[in-house]
Amino acid sequence: MKIAIGSDKSGFSAKEAIKAYLTEAGVHFDDLGTTDLESVHPYYQVASEVAPKVQSGDYDKAVLICGTGAGMSIVANKFKGVHAVACEGVYSAKMARAINNANVLCMGGWIVGPEMAVEMVKTFLSTDWCQDLEDWRKENMKKFAVQVANIEDGIYGK
Numbered sequence: 001m002k003i004a005i006g007s008d009k010s011g012f013s014a015k016e017a018i019k020a021y022l023t024e025a026g027v028h029f030d031d032l033g034t035t036d037l038e039s040v041h042p043y044y045q046v047a048s049e050v051a052p053k054v055q056s057g058d059y060d061k062a063v064l065i066c067g068t069g070a071g072m073s074i075v076a077n078k079f080k081g082v083h084a085v086a087c088e089g090v091y092s093a094k095m096a097r098a099i100n101n102a103n104v105l106c107m108g109g110w111i112v113g114p115e116m117a118v119e120m121v122k123t124f125l126s127t128d129w130c131q132d133l134e135d136w137r138k139e140n141m142k143k144f145a146v147q148v149a150n151i152e153d154g155i156y157g158k
Helices: 009-025 043-055 072-076 092-096 114-126 135-155
Strands: 002-007 027-031 061-066 082-085 104-108
Touching: 002 009, 009 027, 009 061, 009 104, 009 114, 009 135, 043 061, 043 092, 043 104, 061 072, 061 114, 072 104, 082 114, 092 114, 104 114
Parallel strands: 002 027, 002 061, 061 104, 082 104
Antiparallel strands: none
16 A cells, blocks of 8 residues: 655644654655645645545555645545545544545644544554445445546546
């Protein structure tokens, strides 16, 4: 699995904690910015650089951190095939994968501390789509995926 990670200034400390975890866990990742507090990139710039790389398949998943997670999520979701969810805890990170098949986890550095951010990433990366769901819900999720793809095709074209 190849992961992209990015943040603005507000998410920098959480990003550094996540990078330490990913390194220790042996997960391949690339830090796509902000790489230090001297050359800060705004959330919309970071998200607009990361999301196309998930869209193209260069990265399997991404983690984006800004102040609340909302800005990164809004920008990342402008790219076809990118399903970014702003989460505030471990449970929402798990459900973003299990139910929504999200491929980008967004979070807020003003909302979650570095330790919680790491736990959210662990959960997000270790949860599969439809994991632990009832059979009837899995069937609904498959229908959901088709409908979302059709909506995206209508907006962006095939």
